[in-house]
Amino acid sequence: MRSQDLDSQEVVYELFSFIFWTLTAISFIKYVLIVLKADDNREGGTFALYSLLCRNAKVGLLPCDRNANQVMLFEDTATPPSKINSHSRARRAIEKHKFCHYLILFLALFGSCMTIGAAVLTPALSVLSASYGVQRSLSELSHLFTSSQHTRDSVSNALQKYVPVPAACVILIGLFVLQPCGTHKIGFMFAPIIAVWLLFIGAVGVYNIIFWDVEILYKISPLYLFKFMRNLDVSRWRLLGSAILCAAGSEAMFAGLGHFSKKSIKITFICLIYPLLVICYAGQAAFISKNLQTNNFNHLSQSVPSHSKHIFIVVSLLSSAVGSQATITACFSIINQCLALNCFPRVKVIHTSKTIHGQVYIPDVNWLLMIFSLAVTIGFRDMVKIGNATSLAIISGMLVTTSLMSLVIALYWEKNLLISACFLLCFGVIEVAYLSACMLQFHRGAWYLVVLLIVSMTVMLSWHYGTVKKYEFDLQNKVSTEWLIDVSPGLGISRVAGIGFIYTDIVTGIPAFFSHFITNLPAFHQVLIMVSFKSMPVPHVPESERYLIGRIGPRDYKIYRCIVRYGYCDNIRDTNDFEEKIIRAIGEFISIEHVTDIESMVSPDERMIIVGNSSDGNALVPLMNETSNQVSIMNEAQVSPIAMDDNDHTVLASSSKSCKKRKKVRFMLPPASSVPKMDESVKKELLELIDARESGSAYFLGQSHLVVRGGSNYLKIFLIMVFRFFERNGREPPVALKIPHAALVEVGMICSI
Structure with missing residues (x-):
């Protein structure tokens, strides 16, 4: 003053x-x-x-x-159910009016x-x-x-x-x-x-x-x-x-x-x-x-x-x-x-x-x-x-x-x-x-x-606003899992050795960018893992409750879905062993699936099982780190750029033909003495997962580019322009995910809003 x-x-x-x-x-x-x-x-x-x-x-x-109730079978440990009164008048009033949510x-x-x-x-x-x-x-x-x-x-x-x-x-x-x-x-x-x-x-x-x-x-x-x-x-x-x-x-x-x-x-x-x-x-x-x-x-x-x-x-x-x-x-x-x-x-x-x-x-x-x-x-x-x-x-x-x-x-x-x-x-x-x-x-x-x-x-x-619109576009243009199971055989799709990680924001169905990719390039990997990151409104998610694993389609297809839950203070994407943790979580899922209700795994709701990274070695045992070749699995012909017509907006944004030296954790089955009664089908699937891991990994990432339709109001145009500026100049998703460039395949799509 x-x-x-x-x-x-x-x-x-x-x-x-x-x-x-x-x-x-x-x-x-x-x-x-x-x-x-x-x-x-x-x-x-x-x-x-x-x-x-x-x-x-x-x-x-x-x-x-969104869509959390469809696939997330978990209880919020921070708030016991007995503490929440679902019939609260204040809660009903706030939940009913959308204006209150925006406010x-x-x-x-x-x-x-x-x-x-x-x-x-x-x-x-x-x-x-x-x-x-x-x-x-x-x-x-x-x-x-x-x-x-x-x-x-x-x-x-x-x-x-x-x-x-x-x-x-x-x-x-x-x-x-x-x-x-x-x-x-x-x-x-x-x-x-x-x-x-x-x-x-x-x-x-x-x-x-x-x-x-x-x-x-x-x-x-x-x-x-x-x-x-x-x-x-x-x-x-x-x-x-x-x-x-x-x-x-x-x-x-x-x-x-x-x-x-x-x-x-x-x-x-x-x-x-x-x-x-x-x-x-x-x-x-x-x-x-x-x-x-x-x-x-x-x-x-x-x-x-x-x-x-x-x-x-x-x-x-x-x-x-x-x-x-x-x-x-x-x-x-x-x-x-x-x-x-x-x-x-x-x-x-x-x-x-x-x-x-x-x-x-x-x-x-x-x-x-x-x-x-x-x-x-x-x-x-x-x-x-x-x-x-x-x-x-x-x-x-x-x-x-x-x-x-x-x-x-x-x-x-x-x-x-x-x-x-x-x-x-x-x-x-x-x-x-x-x-x-x-x-x-x-x-x-x-x-x-x-x-x-x-x-x-x-x-x-x-x-x-831009994140919501991209998510809504992906949600509206996703294809059902039945498409991959029933329709894709008619395309003459071949399976190549290795693991394909498909990173997507949606937690149900097949992302549109991947369906466009295999439609024009009919090949995908021996093992497919749909990986989605699910941000939870909590500071931390325990390691034992972090991974939700499910199976897409019959067992022979070896297609899995992995939803990674994390809190707003968790630092899971910047860890070098993130891929190894997903592999171990899928191994645990395979080992316990045969004693669980299998029908619930392949239902249309794609219900999931919470799997933690256990250290007792019931499924896969990690070996010491060693330096090995990390190779993008598809050969030169399979990762070459693709020419598309005007009706298909898919563009192969980047690819790789080179090998890269990096440290990789190898896996083996646990000793027979520790798991004496492992089912033969489980053992076979685990060995196939190990073989695919040894062959190498490729990473598929969708890049949706927002475009405003003609006649849109100036506010929408301005918000999308700002969003695109920060999307181009912000931290790239492959960097945030620690994805090696030698094995990265980015597929671009045009999102008209």
């Missing part, structure tokens, strides 16, 4: 009362005591709340949620965009604020060594021009360069700094309370809240836009829950952060109330005793970077969740911890955040304007969390609707009041947040 806005002691006392009760009500009561209990298996943020709602009410609009998804995306905006603005604000403190201290030092007023003014102007912004930029670059180290290493480096900073500002707060105004502690009385409201006008109401910054880290604390344990966050906040922040704000309010005539009196550096200012300079510079860390890690967590639920373009995600799955680092996002933060710092060069935009981002994210949390209380916790309504009203009214105050500062920098919102929301909505 500006110095001229605080014109009396009473205004200072009233604002301090607002700060205390805001910190208590929002940060302490709402987030620490209530919202942190709504974690999704130790994951937080708006998308974690959204995933809870998707699992406990049918509100999912994401393409990965909840929009809230989740909007909250995610606010977290991204805070990750851009908070580092710029905190670092620039510390840099201005350095500039003021250097100006005071220059006054001690210069006697001429003209020289003092010249030095002050030079310091103000050349110190704050360049210093802030250097610190920002250093902060984002450190992000690849991971949360654990950064926390290990920064924890002592933040501890020293908190103790230091707490000590300064105690000093200011004792030296300037001991009675400031009595000003926390709610009476001052009513005094503020009684004399309310536009200029006084605008001051609340800055007061909300006291709770700036609350939303980031919840969104970054995956990086830390819930217990450690609660203990640290209750025992250290909360009391020290209250003391610090009380001390600063005591100083301001007695120094209204001082220039820049509302900056923390002005209230620091003169003999401690040099310590303050060093610690504030270091802590300014540390204070921004929470929002950056929260941004990584939110985008990782959006990626898994198909609401963000494909980017590389690096898991920086083997024990804490929520600790992730996203390089592309990290450098984009750095660029936007530098642009904000250089473009505005004003803490007040950046603070206004930050306040709007923080309060908007809080309001979204309050709205989704009220639904979680009613639908997931199964509490009375009155309790849910009380939560929404109590905290919603407070946050709406702060939101209105922040909107009064829209022309003073808050507009930049809207720019960030438009950019990030456009990216998320366009990617979600």
